[in-house]
Amino acid sequence: MKRKIMAVMLVSAMTLSLTACGGKNGGGDGAGTNSEAVSTVAESVSGDKDTLKVWCWDPNFNIYAIEKAAELYSADYEGLNVEISEMPSADIETKLTTIVSSGDLSLLPDVFLMQDNSFQKYVQNYPDIFTDLTDSGIDFSQFAEAKAAYSTVDGRHMGIPFDNGAAINCMRTDILEQAGFTLDDFTDITWSDYMEKAKVIKEKTGLPILTVQAGAPDIIMMMMQSCGASLFNKDGSVNIEGNDILKQCMEIYSSMVKDGTILEVTDGDQYIASLNNGSVASTINGCWIMASVIAQENQSGNWGITNLPRLDGVADATNYSNNGGSSWVITSNCKNKDKVFDFFKNTFAGSTEFYDDIISKGALATWAPAGKSEAYAEKSEFFGGQEIYSMIVDFATKTPSNYTGPFYYDARDAVGIALSNVAQQGADPESEMKEAQSAVEFNMGN
Amino acid sequence: MKTGKKSMTLEKKKSLTGWGFLLPATLLICWMNFYPMIQAFILSLKSGMGVNLSFSGFSNYTRILSDSTFKQCLFNTIFYLIIQVPVMLVLALALASMLNNKDLRFKGVFRTAIFLPCATSLVSYSMIFRSMFANDGLVNTILKGFGIAPVGWFANAWTARLIIVLALIWRWTGYNMVFYLAGLQNIEYSVYEAARIDGAGPVQSFFKITVPLLKPTILMTTIMSTNGTLQLFDESMNLTSGGPGKSTMSLSHYIYSTSFVQSPRFGYAAAMSIIILVMVAVLAVIQMKVGDKR
Numbered sequence: 257m258k259r260k261i262m263a264v265m266l267v268s269a270m271t272l273s274l275t276a277c278g279g280k281n282g283g284g285d286g287a288g289t290n291s292e293a294v295s296t297v298a299e300s301v302s303g304d305k306d307t308l309k310v311w312c313w314d315p316n317f318n319i320y321a322i323e324k325a326a327e328l329y330s331a332d333y334e335g336l337n338v339e340i341s342e343m344p345s346a347d348i349e350t351k352l353t354t355i356v357s358s359g360d361l362s363l364l365p366d367v368f369l370m371q372d373n374s375f376q377k378y379v380q381n382y383p384d385i386f387t388d389l390t391d392s393g394i395d396f397s398q399f400a401e402a403k404a405a406y407s408t409v410d411g412r413h414m415g416i417p418f419d420n421g422a423a424i425n426c427m428r429t430d431i432l433e434q435a436g437f438t439l440d441d442f443t444d445i446t447w448s449d450y451m452e453k454a455k456v457i458k459e460k461t462g463l464p465i466l467t468v469q470a471g472a473p474d475i476i477m478m479m480m481q482s483c484g485a486s487l488f489n490k491d492g493s494v495n496i497e498g499n500d501i502l503k504q505c506m507e508i509y510s511s512m513v514k515d516g517t518i519l520e521v522t523d524g525d526q527y528i529a530s531l532n533n534g535s536v537a538s539t540i541n542g543c544w545i546m547a548s549v550i551a552q553e554n555q556s557g558n559w560g561i562t563n564l565p566r567l568d569g570v571a572d573a574t575n576y577s578n579n580g581g582s583s584w585v586i587t588s589n590c591k592n593k594d595k596v597f598d599f600f601k602n603t604f605a606g607s608t609e610f611y612d613d614i615i616s617k618g619a620l621a622t623w624a625p626a627g628k629s630e631a632y633a634e635k636s637e638f639f640g641g642q643e644i645y646s647m648i649v650d651f652a653t654k655t656p657s658n659y660t661g662p663f664y665y666d667a668r669d670a671v672g673i674a675l676s677n678v679a680q681q682g683a684d685p686e687s688e689m690k691e692a693q694s695a696v697e698f699n700m701g702n
Numbered sequence: 703m704k705t706g707k708k709s710m711t712l713e714k715k716k717s718l719t720g721w722g723f724l725l726p727a728t729l730l731i732c733w734m735n736f737y738p739m740i741q742a743f744i745l746s747l748k749s750g751m752g753v754n755l756s757f758s759g760f761s762n763y764t765r766i767l768s769d770s771t772f773k774q775c776l777f778n779t780i781f782y783l784i785i786q787v788p789v790m791l792v793l794a795l796a797l798a799s800m801l802n803n804k805d806l807r808f809k810g811v812f813r814t815a816i817f818l819p820c821a822t823s824l825v826s827y828s829m830i831f832r833s834m835f836a837n838d839g840l841v842n843t844i845l846k847g848f849g850i851a852p853v854g855w856f857a858n859a860w861t862a863r864l865i866i867v868l869a870l871i872w873r874w875t876g877y878n879m880v881f882y883l884a885g886l887q888n889i890e891y892s893v894y895e896a897a898r899i900d901g902a903g904p905v906q907s908f909f910k911i912t913v914p915l916l917k918p919t920i921l922m923t924t925i926m927s928t929n930g931t932l933q934l935f936d937e938s939m940n941l942t943s944g945g946p947g948k949s950t951m952s953l954s955h956y957i958y959s960t961s962f963v964q965s966p967r968f969g970y971a972a973a974m975s976i977i978i979l980v981m982v983a984v985l986a987v988i989q990m991k992v993g994d995k996r
Contacts, residue, residue: 349962350962353752353961353962353966356752356753357753357968377965380751380752381751381752381754381965381966382752382753384753470856470857470945470946471943471945471946471947519837520854520857521836521837522835522836522837522855522856523832523836523943525833526837526838662965663964665964665965666964666965669963669964672947673947673948676945676946676947677946677947680854680857680858695770695771698769698770698771699964699965699967700965
């Protein structure tokens with residue numbers, strides 16, 4: 257009897273998996289013929305033309321924004337539907353790579369969202385994916401310059417800047433108070449000052465000032481950008497070995513790890529948890545981190561936002577930087593480009609009404625006119641009554657732009673390894689930087 | 703008509719049916735395994751980034767020789783292989799012979815419990831191990847309870863590798879045990895009884911009866927585990943993300959990252975996977991030469 261049941265189960269499992277395979281195949285074929293039909297008889301199939309296929313991530317943020325944009329656009333202009341496939345940015349990138357390698361560009365959506373740091377790499381390696389937007393009628397001069405630089409290649413605009421990654425120093429004011437500090441003590445300061453104050457906080461409250469994800473050099477990259485420095489020279493060559501600014505950043509980091517003012521955690525979840533469960537006094541990250549901070553509602557009023565510390569003795573050092581952020585791409589497979597251009601022109605690049613709405617989700621504009629709207633002057637109760645939105649837009653406009661290049665992630669990876677060797681094993685920064693330099697050069701060379 | 707039927711002997715007919723049954727599988731294997739392998743080999747002769755590929759002979763293979771990351775990943779992978787495979791197989795064999803005991807009660811429960819890890823998804827068990835060994839995870843909490851300072855498991859290369867080995871052992875021991883259990887079913891119980899009457903203890907009968915008679919199964923599991931460990935990916939990717947640095951990254955993980963994380967170099971990635979294929983083949987041949995003395 258037992259065996260019979262087993263056999264039935266096995267057979268049904270097999271049939272299920274077989275039909276699943278068949279289903280997938282069928283679906284794939286269907287999609288293929290569909291898009292073919294559209295490209296050949298585009299004029300007659302009006303239903304498909306108004307549906308915009310979009311790939312992006314985060315339902316509370318990006319997905320909400322594009323849906324809202326479509327809703328507003330449909331109300332004021334022609335009808336437009338968006339059909340969203342939710343997928344993390346890493347998956348989008350993997351899919352793009354796979355699609356381009358397969359040579360079947362008809363599998364691309366109409367529009368997708370791309371991390372700013374990946375942008376140059378993809379434009380360089382897979383130019384066929386992108387639609388040049390330079391002459392699309394979208395006014396790129398109204399976007400923050402440092403932001404638009406990510407999606408600009410050789411003076412051509414390949415993407416529409418979207419969310420803001422301006423870096424903020426997000427601090428627990430109640431913990432600062434216990435250590436005898438206020439938010440002002442951390443505003444417009446230098447890193448050496450910051451490190452001293454961090455020690456005091458550690459002494460008085462026992463808490464580290466920062467938690468970071470081990471091996472992820474986000475904070476180093478933010479420190480670098482705050483003075484417009486990059487891991488690459490303008491001509492694209494690697495600038496890691498003998499990069500004094502990078503060395504200074506790595507030394508700050510490792511000395512803070514040593515005295516316990518930076519705590520390294522193993523993954524992203526633990527990093528977020530450390531913010532929410534009060535085991536850290538502050539965090540420095542792109543302003544999108546606010547969404548995770550706000551999630552802990554009972555800490556309302558205990559947080560405050562200020563700018564970053566700046567590096568000592570560096571000529572172009574500022575208190576402003578950037579981490580993350582993304583831009584929209586219109587693919588070469590987009591069926592009705594003129595309409596999509598018009599859509600973006602009248603929403604993401606032309607509607608204060610739109611930006612006023614999505615700010616409720618913490619999605620901050622890089623489109624300058626939006627910052628002047630009244631919604632941005634609203635006070636945030638969670639952040640102790642600060643006018644955080646206009647503040648962050650202000651931070652964004654003051655952020656220096658830096659060169660990322662197609663090898664950004666290769667360089668970032670190498671620096672991450674150097675950093676963990678220096679901070680954890682006490683390795684010599686200069687020789688580690690030399691190692692990182694040769695690792696990146698190896699990746700770039702044939 | 704009749705003569706035609708007669709001209710085909712029974713033997714021929716049988717072998718024809720046999721080939722008939724083999725044909726679909728053979729075609730599928732050729733199409734889905736060998737064809738991609740040949741394609742991968744051709745790809746490995748091309749170099750360049752993204753879709754801008756051009757033939758460059760064996761330059762990718764010479765490039766491997768000067769790639770320090772490849773050497774590091776090779777070292778990691780071989781380390782996993784040398785430590786994990788023997789420990790796991792010995793453990794699996796010991797468990798199998800214990801659970802093969804006729805007088806043991808709740809045998810089914812134990813067998814299921816030991817096999818169950820194999821039914822968990824690779825990603826989810828990796829996540830669970832990661833959270834167990836996190837700074838404020840289960841293991842460190844227990845250590846703290848005993849008054850021992852918490853360990854930064856993933857911050858040190860050797861402890862991180864140890865966790866990968868531990869995780870692999872937990873996940874795969876039961877899988878191999880099942881093969882041994884199946885093998886043990888073929889050994890007559892009377893052999894053990896005879897040995898016992900002749901005065902052999904359990905240790906002796908394990909080494910003199912179980913191990914020699916299970917040799918083909920042991921050989922098979924060794925080859926399979928070697929193969930599996932050389933292609934290790936999920937644990938490296940999800941459990942440690944290759945860190946700290948690249949000190950726990952496996953070869954397959956490195957191949958993935960050259961294709962999808964770094965600037966894409968498919969030719970180079972393909973060359974590395976061909977190297978793995980060669981390694982697997984060579985090791986399997988050696989193991990077969992050593993283990994199979996029929």
